[in-house]
Amino acid sequence: MTQTRERVEAWLGAFESALRDRDGERAAGLFAVESFWRDLVAFTWNITTVEGRAGVAALLADRLDDVEPSGFALTEEPAEADEVTEAWLRFETRAGRGTAHLRLRDGRAWTLLTTLRELKGFEERRPQGVEHELRKGRHSWKEEREREQDAVGRTEQPYVVVIGGGQGGIALGARLRRLGVPSLVLDRHDRPGDQWRKRYKSLCLHDPVWYDHLPYLPFPDTWPVFAPKDKIGDWLEMYTRVMEVPYWSRAEVRSATFDAGSRTWRVVVDRDGESVELRPAQLVFATGMSGKPNRPRLPGQDVFRGEQHHSSEHPGPEAYRGKRVVVVGSNNSAFDICGALWEHDADVTMVQRSSTHIVKSASLMDIGLGDLYSDRAVANGVTTDRADMIFASLPYRIMHEFQIPLYERMAERDADFYARLEKAGFRHDWGDDGSGLFMKYLRRGSGYYIDVGAADLVADGRIKLAQGQVDHLTEDAVVLDDGTTLPADLIVYATGYGSMNGWVADIVDRATADRVGKVWGLGSDTTKDPGPWEGEQRNMWKPTQQENLWFHGGNLHQSRHYSLYLALQLKARYEGIPTPVYRLQEVHHPH
């Protein structure tokens, strides 16, 4: 046995023994003074991170008797680098089986990640398919599917209703189907995938394929690194079908009301013109981080005689050849739309209202994601599942410390590019603390552009740049607060999206939205991510202050990974497994 292995085994032995003795204090003593235990549902029926020995002790004092953890064991040889020992583990609880990731420093736990992977008695197994015994009255797969489709929402109520059938709703729907939880995904578009198809023509994934896999069915080796929107749309549509996700297209939710007596929701749906009332126990908002447009209200919008629309409604550049277009905003959508308009010979001006962070795609792929999500990572044995776990194992409290050096390298590598951008008058930043794009995404979900070519057009003036706030519109121009007048035939408001609980205010009510509070953000007290510190994404994938109300979403990586934990929480409730929530999040920043 290697020394490294001995060290881990010794720690595990002591930890197990303390857990067995229900001695939380002793277990906590095995953690370093600065330490983080992140739990995804396995110990806490919550997504939460506790810090330091006091945090560990408090968690164990509350949860140990109920969880009955045991069987911590290495699943592979532990590794040592830079005085940190890294170990991959499995373990059990009374309710389920989990995997864990541990980092030891000086013989004590520095980070621990525990994740629930399956519930005992409800393990996912490959089905047999056709029964191999003939009997009268047997139904074919097709008949059974048709029966189900006819029954759901009519004679059979789903246990879970998911509002929104983009990648998030679909991934969750696939997991719930697999777990045998009766569910229904509702989506207002004509077909699954239209959430992507109906966006502006040049839209494509700025994240690479290794980061984007959906659960169960990874993209094939033939899949492009950066998939265009219509191809993603096709994939989502076929995925919904082959994974047998119960899905209603052309279904808009009009209202949802929680009945505290029966503990069920009344969800009123306009299904292709017909009003249907659903009565699920659980309601999941998967309406998208980028689902609810921020539409600025500006003086003169009523007198402007050209066209104006939010970026989410932008149809693409074809109709604007030779036209004067003002794009308000300077994040991803603004750049994508400006670039496509320039390619189609529009006269384009971007209005930058606040500083933006830009990284070149190739640099981000190489330096920012390459160790976890790339051909190189796969060749090193870092599968997508392993990458997800490694990523999840880094506590949010200190994640920026790991990120800052990466962005310093990008700044150096692309120094010429940034110099040219600044020379063109573009205001560029690296985040409040220099931690770059990923922290901006986790903290505020905005404020950046992954450059796939359009930044160069701004740097060399082919896309014109103006600075400032929009003061008002005239009949044919945008006027900025410094008096600059930008003549326009079209104004595109690339002004981003509101918090997901805006949907709760619309669909449920304002009181419920206030009770739930802000969705997304870590509480880092940086721009657009007000404190206090929460340490996890507020309200995402975990219980909220509104009973039986959940939020799901994020990018494809998050939809894939966190849909597992959300699905297991819903499955446990469906099966009547007790799910006492440890440290239910406090509410901040009501709607």
Place this chain on the structure above:
Amino acid sequence: MTQTRERVEAWLGAFESALRDRDGERAAGLFAVESFWRDLVAFTWNITTVEGRAGVAALLADRLDDVEPSGFALTEEPAEADEVTEAWLRFETRAGRGTAHLRLRDGRAWTLLTTLRELKGFEERRPQGVEHELRKGRHSWKEEREREQDAVGRTEQPYVVVIGGGQGGIALGARLRRLGVPSLVLDRHDRPGDQWRKRYKSLCLHDPVWYDHLPYLPFPDTWPVFAPKDKIGDWLEMYTRVMEVPYWSRAEVRSATFDAGSRTWRVVVDRDGESVELRPAQLVFATGMSGKPNRPRLPGQDVFRGEQHHSSEHPGPEAYRGKRVVVVGSNNSAFDICGALWEHDADVTMVQRSSTHIVKSASLMDIGLGDLYSDRAVANGVTTDRADMIFASLPYRIMHEFQIPLYERMAERDADFYARLEKAGFRHDWGDDGSGLFMKYLRRGSGYYIDVGAADLVADGRIKLAQGQVDHLTEDAVVLDDGTTLPADLIVYATGYGSMNGWVADIVDRATADRVGKVWGLGSDTTKDPGPWEGEQRNMWKPTQQENLWFHGGNLHQSRHYSLYLALQLKARYEGIPTPVYRLQEVHHPH
């Protein structure tokens, strides 16, 4: 280095040295007296097996200068069992890179499999997807796809036309797309997958999921072991779309003529009512082993007043509740159809015309396929690709010797079942030489049933059994040659399918069908597989005596694996790489 490895390395060193010296005789001396070298396109631009030292020497004498083989090297630690050393290798030729599998006995090669995996300069790589440089006139993925779809067969001619868009045509189409060979798959149904959907209701795969993967995109872990027909249909449809296979539905080929001058085909297609002429260089028949029904001609078919149809047209059991049904035949379709009719309360009689081989599905899965295609195999590191290679490495000449003991075990395990069947008067066999189901499939593609429950119904009389040939029909009955009269409201002819070159006779002409000869079969001189010995499936996936005419098909395993070699042969011709064919098969058994 282990002794085993030393032994393999020594053999490889001697082999390489002989090849380098272009000394075929010396290389042949490294083979055992009884030995087999199976080549899949790498050395021979053919699919062929040579036997013994003379066979090896002749192959090398003809091909060595052209192939320039080199770089034979182990890709993993070789294994030894039962005095056979088994080694996995890679190698190169002038044109491409390959993998090989070698079995040594007493230090000499007993079996060698060489397979071409990619052509140099045309390696399959993951595409980047969206270009990361903006330029005027750039097209989106969707625009490019639409342009392609409009152009193919009109302003742009495909290099390859594939007739038949079932699993075979689709798998080949996906590979050709990936290799950048302009192709078009033609299919007469409304949608991809209808080849399965439109068959009788109870149809399902009798092969397990591990055996059935398509290229590039394996079924997910959620996929049932035995998939029902409509689910396969959905998969094929979505696969066609996400793999971007160029595919025309509702397209029936009316005729095809080879123009020896221009060396292209004129293919006349009825595309949804419009006549279109295509001019491909290469024409592939992927019309299915079970594509061309054998319809018996019987006296009295014109006077019978009930319904009669071939099994391929059987709509399912619903309409026949309480009716008297006679099913002529006793293979897979006959049992499936009889079983479903019994489940729906029809009065069913099966007419057994000749002896049939039956194995119970569970026994076949466990004993026959379990080492290569099962959860157990995957757990042992036998991926589908590895299983395909192991299977391909067993020479057809001696394959029955490996199969016989497996079926002896099944006979023992299910002895009670067979006793009951025979007691019910069912004539059962194990193949001419006791080698069972798989050899029957490879030799004749018929003569068996994988029991998924219906055999029990025959054994206990719930499905009635009659023996003999049909002599004639009356107004309301089937009369057998012994005078037995079977009253019938419906007659189903589960009488199997004709050779694929029947399609050539219909679509091209009789002369071409005769020039090509029999398709399928090994030439084993057993029932329905007349000699002489060919040693490979006649005419499948390899050059035929008709220039630029090819056959593709088989079960999902074969469609997956052999589509690679057929695609590489077509790609080489498309790119103008010389492809001298070694041992072009002789013609036997003209149409």
